[in-house]
Amino acid sequence: MEAQSNTAKLRVEGLHLSFGGVAALSDVSFEIKEKEILAIIGPNGAGKTSVLNCITGFYRTQRGDIYFEGKRITNLRPHKIVSLGITRTFQNIELFTGLTALENLMAGRHIHMRHGSIAGSLFFGKARNEEVKHREIVEDIVELLEMEEIRQKVVGSLPYGQRKRVDLGRALALEPKLLLLDEPMAGMNVEEKEDMARFILDIHELKGIPILLIEHDMGVVMDIADKIIVLDFGEKIADGVPQEIKVDSKVISAYLGS
Amino acid sequence: MYRPCGTFDETYIQDIAIIRTPMHWSSLIAGIILLFSLPFLVSGKYLSLLNLIGISIISVHGLSILTGYTGQISLGQAAFMAVGAYTTGLLAVYLKFPFWLALPCSGVITGITGIIFGLPSLRIKGFYLAMATLAAQFIIPWLIVNVRPDLTGGTDTLVVPTAHIGSFAFNSQERIFYLVVPMAILVTFLVRSLVRTRIGRAFTAIRDNDLAAEAMGISLFRYKLLAFFICSFYAGIAGSLWAYWMRAINIDYFLLSDSIWYLGMVIVGGMGSVPGAVFGTVFIRTLDLLVKNIAPWLGTVVPSLAGVAAAALGPFVFGLIILVFLIFEPRGLAHRWEVIKSYFRLWPFSY
Ligand SMILES: Nc1ncnc2c1ncn2[C@@H]1O[C@H](COP(=O)(O)OP(=O)(O)OP(=O)(O)O)[C@@H](O)[C@H]1O
Numbered sequence: 001m002e003a004q005s006n007t008a009k010l011r012v013e014g015l016h017l018s019f020g021g022v023a024a025l026s027d028v029s030f031e032i033k034e035k036e037i038l039a040i041i042g043p044n045g046a047g048k049t050s051v052l053n054c055i056t057g058f059y060r061t062q063r064g065d066i067y068f069e070g071k072r073i074t075n076l077r078p079h080k081i082v083s084l085g086i087t088r089t090f091q092n093i094e095l096f097t098g099l100t101a102l103e104n105l106m107a108g109r110h111i112h113m114r115h116g117s118i119a120g121s122l123f124f125g126k127a128r129n130e131e132v133k134h135r136e137i138v139e140d141i142v143e144l145l146e147m148e149e150i151r152q153k154v155v156g157s158l159p160y161g162q163r164k165r166v167d168l169g170r171a172l173a174l175e176p177k178l179l180l181l182d183e184p185m186a187g188m189n190v191e192e193k194e195d196m197a198r199f200i201l202d203i204h205e206l207k208g209i210p211i212l213l214i215e216h217d218m219g220v221v222m223d224i225a226d227k228i229i230v231l232d233f234g235e236k237i238a239d240g241v242p243q244e245i246k247v248d249s250k251v252i253s254a255y256l257g258s
Numbered sequence: 259m260y261r262p263c264g265t266f267d268e269t270y271i272q273d274i275a276i277i278r279t280p281m282h283w284s285s286l287i288a289g290i291i292l293l294f295s296l297p298f299l300v301s302g303k304y305l306s307l308l309n310l311i312g313i314s315i316i317s318v319h320g321l322s323i324l325t326g327y328t329g330q331i332s333l334g335q336a337a338f339m340a341v342g343a344y345t346t347g348l349l350a351v352y353l354k355f356p357f358w359l360a361l362p363c364s365g366v367i368t369g370i371t372g373i374i375f376g377l378p379s380l381r382i383k384g385f386y387l388a389m390a391t392l393a394a395q396f397i398i399p400w401l402i403v404n405v406r407p408d409l410t411g412g413t414d415t416l417v418v419p420t421a422h423i424g425s426f427a428f429n430s431q432e433r434i435f436y437l438v439v440p441m442a443i444l445v446t447f448l449v450r451s452l453v454r455t456r457i458g459r460a461f462t463a464i465r466d467n468d469l470a471a472e473a474m475g476i477s478l479f480r481y482k483l484l485a486f487f488i489c490s491f492y493a494g495i496a497g498s499l500w501a502y503w504m505r506a507i508n509i510d511y512f513l514l515s516d517s518i519w520y521l522g523m524v525i526v527g528g529m530g531s532v533p534g535a536v537f538g539t540v541f542i543r544t545l546d547l548l549v550k551n552i553a554p555w556l557g558t559v560v561p562s563l564a565g566v567a568a569a570a571l572g573p574f575v576f577g578l579i580i581l582v583f584l585i586f587e588p589r590g591l592a593h594r595w596e597v598i599k600s601y602f603r604l605w606p607f608s609y
């Protein structure tokens with residue numbers, strides 16, 4: 001047990017969450033190891049997004065604990081959890097619609113920048129140097145995610161697939177130690193999905209960070225996940241490597257039943 | 259990276275600079291020279307308008323940061339200006355503070371007042387927040403009038419000493435002009451750079467999507483209150499300048515209707531635009547003066563309207579303008595300006 005908990009980047013223990021008495025999650029436990037891609041799958045309303053919301057502090061759990069790098073982070077404020085190195089994307093893309101793609105990514109650099117309102121107002125020295133330095137980091141992400149064409153476009157005007165890309169880029173700009181992706185490929189066509197899967201694998205390889213991925217497309221999940229956990233009605237009904245999940249009878253019935 | 263017209267950026271520094279091309283520089287310098295020669299060209303009444311515009315611009319920049327950039331509506335800007343004006347009045351009259359000290363003190367004290375009235379923004383949004391800021395508009399004037407009327411003059415006018423820098427006295431419209439207008443230009447530049455750097459992005463992030471802002475590690479608590487502070491700080495500076503400009507302050511200059519006028523300037527200029535704040539203020543203030551000039555004339559043409567015209571024409575036109583902008587140009591004058599600029603950028607090859 002001891003050795004195992006040392007290698008776990010994130011550990012979730014006995015998570016309970018209910019809304020007005022209706023349980024959304026009951027006794028969910030799992031862990032993500034260094035460099036692992038863990039997928040959470042399950043039918044609609046199974047509680048996948050809720051898990052992510054608990055980890056990132058957007059929902060407060062009633063019971064259970066969450067540890068990140070051995071430190072208890074249960075129910076901390078979202079901006080605190082981000083500053084520890086956990087970053088997420090959103091199922092329903094939550095972007096800063098009035099800002100350009102570049103500015104969205106720059107907003108993702110917020111916690112890594114230091115200058116305050118006085119330096120920012122004067123725009124000399126520290127503020128300007130910082131802006132330039134972080135702009136360069138952001139330009140690398142633009143290149144990685146092939147967003148050159150849209151960098152100066154206001155994101156509110158971008159098509160869906162590209163907004164998903166900005167969402168991912170912004171999460172990357174935070175330089176996370178753990179990346180949580182909530183259905184990054186939902187609503188995309190095959191080509192866009194392939195691009196996105198490639199980006200996720202590139203990020204994983206380049207940054208060497210663990211990724212938690214919520215995804216409905218079983219093909220993609222089987223392809224890129226190291227491990228899968230399956231939720232149904234707020235309970236974890238299976239976990240294992242893709243080959244095991246594929247043949248698990250509970251999983252099959254959960255999917256056929258829904 | 260391309261700037262319109264193909265001006266290639268060698269470095270990011272240029273890309274994020276405010277003044278970017280020789281063309282920018284030369285038109286800026288020409289504009290400033292023209293502006294500073296205005297006291298020699300225009301008469302007292304219009305000079306007074308220019309001073310009023312300059313002071314209002316400072317306040318509207320503050321409100322624009324809070325409402326236009328951070329998305330927190332405030333109906334108390336005039337009350338915050340009253341805090342600035344009365345702080346200056348009290349410090350200058352009773353504690354003999356010199357101008358250069360009373361001005362920043364008024365800014366900071368008003369800023370802190372703004373934080374206090376901004377606290378509800380941590381809990382409530384939109385319409386409800388607007389109602390909460392309305393509280394400032396009722397509480398602050400009441401406190402000013404009633405707590406120590408022996409000091410503030412209550413509903414009477416408080417006479418404020420003339421501002422001095424060294425032995426130079428700002429004792430005429432012309433002289434005040436050279437105080438107010440450089441300040442307005444300075445604040446415009448400060449705000450312009452603030453909104454395009456880290457803090458400004460945090461404000462816009464909160465306005466566009468507070469959920470995602472939190473997910474970026476932006477503390478809503480800290481940045482909403484910071485926006486309230488900056489907004490009220492500039493209101494305080496504007497109020498202080500107002501006191502030195504009029505050399506007499508009265509609570510009647512800082513009514514709810516004035517707060518709504520300031521909000522109107524932000525709307526007409528264009529939410530979330532620094533040039534917009536300037537355009538909106540110039541437009542509304544100038545229009546107001548024109549209407550005031552037209553009203554007596556209208557009275558002679560239609561005698562039955564004489565009484566009504568003088569009092570009600572201003573608010574009527576103001577209401578009409580706001581409606582027209584909300585319906586036909588919700589992005590304000592700033593957007594018109596962008597359209598015109600992009601037209602001339604490509605000129606003579608406009609399509
Ligand atoms: N804020 C909320 N208030 C009330 N109920 C909620 C809330 N968030 C989630 N739920 C409920 O919790 C359950 C799990 O929802 P969740 O969004 O986590 O599912 P999901 O697995 O992400 O589904 P999907 O595949 O549709 O995204 C659902 O029954 C949902 O209605």
Ligand SMILES: [Mg+2]
Pocket residue numbers: 048049050091
């Ligand atoms: Mg979901």
